[in-house]
Amino acid sequence: MDGRIVREVGEFGLIGLLQGALPDHLRSSGSVPLGIGDDAAAWKPSPGTTSVITTDTLVEGNHFRLDWSDWRSVGFKMLAVNVSDIAGMGATPVLATISLTLTGDELVDDLVEMYRGMADVASPHGIVIAGGDIVRTEGPVVLGVTVIGEGRRLLQRDGARPGDRIVVSGTLGASAAGLALLSDHALRQKATTADLLVAAQLRPNPRVALGKVLAAHGATAAMDLSDGLLGDLPKILAASDVAARVDVRAVPVSPAVRALFPERWLDMALRGGEDYELLATVPAGALPAIIEAARDVGATLTDIGEILPLTSDRPALVMIDTDGSEQAVDVGAFDHFV
């Protein structure tokens, strides 16, 4: 325990303390020889690979709430959601840079905990935390994460073809259920499954191994689910110029979510968001082999529908509802400003 605030240790003192929170193998490695401390960090791309980059910004109060989370979980999630984007490309994460916009009143111990949370995600993948930037603000804390990865065959959003099956990994809705539990103390106390659901919200596990399996076994498109199935699937449909029919009765939802939220579980699964599972399209013939290969890396894939040609006489996304009726889905993703 340090006990001091950022203003007391200064920018360079803080950099040293945060570096110290990372085990050696997350500060540099064979492929990332130059980490924190020069004009730039450097890494050696593997021959024959394509590099990928993704970036995300989190604003205190909007993207994370310290009354609902803890600093270690904030660090975990900020890195995990970016690694999830790399997984959605079928690529391997290699390094990350971190940008901290701080008031100076933060406890150094809290920021060290945040770095430990990042290390929790980085360690199993050997992701080097290669540097970043620390600046001062008068406003809310802003956290920026950029992750670099590399892959051979990338899974873009524009490759879905009519006849492909639509698959999702794991179960959907657990993260939204966890969020609901964070704001409902009474229900949380009552539910024996609460901790698991809250963990799905605070510490999502990026599906890196599964992304590589999908890329290796011929998936035609993939992305990670951050805005909910009905927010994200339309992005694949638009990029690929195709339509889709999804059977909501097939969408995998955990019994815990169904039991705790009998009125809302389906909405949580379809629109809740932040599940960070993978959504992919797969040629029908490749489906059995890909489900098998996913199982080998500990992931389940569920067939929830099919890709159709885009025609003018049918909506782009049709849903088979719980009563078996077909209905058009009003698509649209979360907008930060409207």
Next chain:
Amino acid sequence: MDGRIVREVGEFGLIGLLQGALPDHLRSSGSVPLGIGDDAAAWKPSPGTTSVITTDTLVEGNHFRLDWSDWRSVGFKMLAVNVSDIAGMGATPVLATISLTLTGDELVDDLVEMYRGMADVASPHGIVIAGGDIVRTEGPVVLGVTVIGEGRRLLQRDGARPGDRIVVSGTLGASAAGLALLSDHALRQKATTADLLVAAQLRPNPRVALGKVLAAHGATAAMDLSDGLLGDLPKILAASDVAARVDVRAVPVSPAVRALFPERWLDMALRGGEDYELLATVPAGALPAIIEAARDVGATLTDIGEILPLTSDRPALVMIDTDGSEQAVDVGAFDHFV
């Protein structure tokens, strides 16, 4: 002219408008085939190169003031200072990602102007603006830039050796003089050179071609000058475990800066910062050839001192002052918090 604010066009509307502000060749290219719009952007590293990454965050009020600057210059500088870090590695900038943390009350036209300022820097180098992130804040606007580059022989800070000559490019102090003019309306009106000095502050030119010349011609260490000569040289000395003697009489300062600030010009040149010139160490024998090669890319290099062995009986940085006397320099870089 659009006339609307961000809140009125929404996140996705804004992304479209900002993309539209970039010419086609800055939205994707042969080596950066996948730009804005997927889970991640993708690029093909050139075989045999090492990749580098640098990131910077700017907070409104602290790092840029809209009463002193304009949005196009803000866009120019935010990309230029990151490209300058890539130049300081002797590498070539390839792509950038941009993170915008906005209140929603910004004029769309202003942000489009900011993107045009980025395009002003990106165009001559063919840097693709490959994507990023837009989120909402209640506090000051925060701008984040990450630039990826690649190079064969990188110029780190840890390669300076006793006997090397110390060189800087261009002249120092013009940016600090420009900043002083921005806060002194009367002096600015009077000075015929004011626009040039203000431009040095608002639109610094990153020395990319020179960085590559230094790397190709055997410079042993290099970095870009953002914290002033006396703030940055100690970083090379510390990383390389060496000492230095600098002759301040040799430090290149433009006549305009000397004339306008007769009391402060030397301090501006040594400590002013934000010049974004390159500071390098060069084996003495290689100096003539490297000065010649720099001239071929339109850059001047000036020999300002020498690298010495680090010994316990002498300070790490000694300065030969204007009166010819030697004195120890109290080193230390700008800290955002103390």
